Amino acid sequence: MFEDQLQAVNELITTNSEFKVLHDRHYELDEKVSELSTGPIDDFTLEKMKKEKLLIKDQMAAILANHTK
Structure with a gap:
């Protein structure tokens, strides 16, 4: 998921708590x-x-789209 934006995803996981919760739930x-x-x-x-x-x-x-603007 979002392989082409892996760096931005990793950054959001560590800096955006909402994104981290969503990411963790999606993985689950x-x-x-x-x-x-x-x-x-x-x-x-x-x-x-x-x-x-x-x-x-x-x-x-x-x-992610808002983050990469």
């Missing part, structure tokens, strides 16, 4: 989605987590 959801995708889980729960993950990514992208 990514791990859960990957783990649960291979086992039995209801589709509603999996889709809910995927949507939350996308929302967080959009929020992170907005913060």
Whole structure:
């Protein structure tokens, strides 16, 4: 995620608490989605987590865009 802006992402993780919380939650959801995708889980729960993950990514992208201006 945001591989082309890795330096800015790392800077935001250390300087912007909101971005760090979003980053940590996104990572947590990514791990859960990957783990649960291979086992039995209801589709509603999996889709809910995927949507939350996308929302967080959009929020992170907005913060990143403001940071790199």
